[in-house]
Amino acid sequence: MSEMEKEYTTFSGIPIKELYTSEDVEDIVFERDIGTPGDPPFTRGVYRTMYRGRHPTIRRFSGVETPEDTNKLFRRELELGSTGLAIAPDVPTSTGLDSDNPLCRGDVGFCGPPIDSVQDMEIMFDGIELDKVTTWTYTVPLTAMYLAVAEKRGYDLKQIGGSLAAMGFALPKGIDLPWSMSIDGDKRVSLDFAEWTSEHVPKWHNTSVSVYLIKDNWMTSIQELGIMLGAAMAAADAWKERGKLPLETFFRRISFETACGNDFFEELCKLRAARRMWAKICRDRYGITDPKLMQCRTRVQNHGSICVPEEPLNNLLRCGFGMLGAVLGGAQSLHPTAYDEALSIPSDMGTLLSIRTLQIIYEETGATSTVDPLAGSYFVEWLTNEIERRSWDYLKKIEDMGGMIKAIKAGFFANEYMQANHDAARKLETGERVVVGVNKYRLKPEEVPYNVPVYRYQPTCAERQIERVKKLRKERDSAKVTEALQEMEKVCRGDENIMPSLMKAVKAYATLQEVCDVWRKVYGLDAYAKMSV
């Protein structure tokens, strides 16, 4: 096929013309659709001065096999210039299982630290000033442990900031989570957490909606925005339905997490479209009038599935371009995926280069010197509009099914996930999606002129952790733990906020699985958290 006949599309399949001119943007009303940064609809950014005020946070989702080594890693990252932390624990911890559970053998400490109790959290944050750094703490029980450590060290919780992957009940599961609690239970825990932190930990971004896994499973930017906004709406609706706190409180602390792939222009236009859509949703659907409550603040990470093991240093370029796109798109917090993540969790070299990627963008490229430098480009404004238009259509499809929860229960997203992965595998095989060094310009392994260091797991770390949790069970005040867990269960069955009893249980050194088991017992397991073929 000649270059003239070839069909050009974005990653999401949006057809692209050879040339864009003023005719493609003639419907745009500048004040209404683009406007000024810091003002609705925030197309040009959520803050007036954007990166002149502050560079986006460098926050890597990271962790290694023990709490001790993760502490060293966190300190090292901060020394190198990271400005935020994010806990990437092992899979048993993210699943809410303890290290000594026989189901977890082979998984303990393998891709991050095991966190069985407050004890491990204390070790991980030893020597780190908790009022100087913000941390992404992943789940509600891990956040409770983090806050317990802060209290124990004498901090006022009002000074502690961070975020977590919240409102999971409204999100389609991107990985199998057979031990997660039911959607109703997750909803109760998420909303109680958000309400409690609004009062007690006011700097916490307690309603952070993460759609990282959507793109990571090769869905489009359109699906990603539709799902992200659909989930945020489901969470806002649930908050409103409860009616315990004003709706404004919900919108004050909401933030978002997206993933970025390789399509440079689509990714930056996606962020611009997301801000405009969220501002419209806040205003038109929820009647929000304060512009500060309509800001779509976004964290962006390169999705891991763009990294391949062939010629791994190519991933450094892939992730670097993606991050430049996210900066030009106006993101607030960034994580360049390490170039070696298709081989292992990041090596020291992977971590260093990940941080350096952002520092070079911020300090050397000039990309942060002026706000939204690509605004007004015929192509950029046209593509922003096109992504928005298509995303409204997808969101409407979700709404027509009765909203996110109903669509999840109907199996709609399970099918979307499978279809997207299936298509991605096919496109890679046919060459429809080019991956340099994989299905085009491929070298034989012996022709690649370099090797990279790979992180190596020490299997003995699991034995040490299992000993530690067993010792904890023996040494702690077990009557106090039992009492706290019973109180948690009683509260979960009633109407009171679950957080005070959860805080009490974790402070008594109840383990992660013990508190999660209370929820599993009271609320049941999620019937929609597992794929089938």
Added chain:
Amino acid sequence: MAEKKKAKVLMAKPGVDGHWRGMYIVTLALRDAGMEVIYGGNMPPEQIATTAVQEDVDVVGLSIMTGSPIILSSETIKELRKVGKEDVLVIVGGILADHDIPDLKEAGVGGIFRTGTPIPDIVEFVREHVSDAQ
């Protein structure tokens, strides 16, 4: 060519990791190639072994991403031997480092497929090995 018995495969993920994508894609490819595939999802090694017996499979495919390939593969092979399924072909796919490869072979893994392996290569390997055994 003489008609051969359809290969029967159990695809499973030992441990608690829920990254199902690789297992899913390989399941579909083997199924498309005419094999009978049981998609087990997350299963502890003991359950993989009992399922392999009950379903009388020729091949057990393990998908491993965030867990220890060595521990999870050798535990599964140990359980398969306990229930008399030592003849089954065990293949492993996922994020595997160079240093894992000799240990996996030593543990008795018959086919090792690292991230980036073209899917048809996996199908071909299974087809050849199952017909060899018959």
